Amino acid sequence: MQFMVHIKVDLPGDMDSAKVRELGEAEAERAIEAVQAGKLRKIWRIVGARENFSVWETDTLEEFHALISSFPLHPWMSVDVTPIIEHPATKAYEEKVGPFPPL
Secondary structure, three states: OEEEEEEEEEOOOOOOOHHHHHHHHHHHHHHHHHOOOOEEEEEEEEEOEEEEEEEEOOOOOHHHHHHHOOOOOOEEEEEEEEEEEHHHHHHHHHHOOOOOOOO
């Protein structure tokens, strides 16, 4: 199963800057693990915001829920999840032209 995910992080304004840095470093480590496990397929930062769009792949909704909940910033996240499937245009392109160009 693949998901397009929009994550918004809303940290408390009075959070200590050292704690923000610590959480950011832990979050990056957890993201690396998710990428290496083949679960976090791609991520894009939204300019000027503590938000991102990402593509995830898990076997079940429960697996995705457990995975996203394991991130250090999860308590401060708003997460919108949209299941996605391949678009027919992708298949048509690949049949006619060849492999779809990578991002």
